[in-house]
Amino acid sequence: DAGITQSPRYKITETGRQVTLMCHQTWSHSYMFWYRQDLGHGLRLIYYSAAADITDKGEVPDGYVVSRSKTENFPLTLESATRSQTSVYFCASSESRQGQRSYGYTFGSGTRLTVV
Amino acid sequence: DAKTTQPPSMDCAEGRAANLPCNHSTISGNEYVYWYRQIHSQGPQYIIHGLKNNETNEMASLIITEDRKSSTLILPHATLRDTAVYYCIVRPRRSGTASKLTFGTGTRLQVTL
Numbered sequence: 665d666a667g668i669t670q671s672p673r674y675k676i677t678e679t680g681r682q683v684t685l686m687c688h689q690t691w692s693h694s695y696m697f698w699y700r701q702d703l704g705h706g707l708r709l710i711y712y713s714a715a716a717d718i719t720d721k722g723e724v725p726d727g728y729v730v731s732r733s734k735t736e737n738f739p740l741t742l743e744s745a746t747r748s749q750t751s752v753y754f755c756a757s758s759e760s761r762q763g764q765r766s767y768g769y770t771f772g773s774g775t776r777l778t779v780v
Numbered sequence: 781d782a783k784t785t786q787p788p789s790m791d792c793a794e795g796r797a798a799n800l801p802c803n804h805s806t807i808s809g810n811e812y813v814y815w816y817r818q819i820h821s822q823g824p825q826y827i828i829h830g831l832k833n834n835e836t837n838e839m840a841s842l843i844i845t846e847d848r849k850s851s852t853l854i855l856p857h858a859t860l861r862d863t864a865v866y867y868c869i870v871r872p873r874r875s876g877t878a879s880k881l882t883f884g885t886g887t888r889l890q891v892t893l
Binding site for chain 2: 752771
């Protein structure tokens with residue numbers, strides 16, 4: 665099905681482990697984003713990407729690594745998970761055309777990550 | 781990026797119009813006003829956006845004041861399924877660069893019977 669999908673939906677991992685959250689979109693949108701949302705807080709931007717092989721840090725990038733070798737995929741890796749990274753992670757994509765009105769984001773359903 | 785101010789919570793009776801205000805007094809001329817909502821545990825959902833003219837789509841209407849310092853999102857006939865957190869976001873239009881959305885804490889709208 666077309667859209668943006670995140671996997672897994674739920675993940676429990678131990679402190680110090682490496683874990684990768686997957687995000688896949690079928691629209692060939694240029695921009696992709698990773699946000700985290702903690703209980704009682706808004707969404708905070710971790711990393712974003714304007715195109716394949718172009719990534720940049722957001723508001724809270726420490727402890728995370730991203731890559732974008734293909735336009736449709738934007739995996740987020742926690743190199744050594746910590747309890748403070750327990751959160752719900754949302755991936756989003758957006759198409760923005762130069763010189764024209766930019767469009768809204770479409771978000772995935774989220775990955776609920778618990779680090780024990 | 782311009783900062784937005786929204787009331788933390790609002791109630792609305794089902795079937796009535798829900799009017800959600802947003803203040804963005806420092807908005808600049810090339811910045812759009814976007815509205816998203818997040819229903820419990822789901823990813824945020826795009827609702828509507830505008831620059832200076834009022835906008836309407838199948839979900840809602842967006843009224844932007846003439847000086848663009850504030851706006852109101854209108855859900856004309858609220859239902860229980862509209863219970864959610866609503867985010868008002870000001871987003872600059874920068875061609876050629878990733879135009880990031882910065883989420884605040886939003887307004888928690890509770891629709892009641």
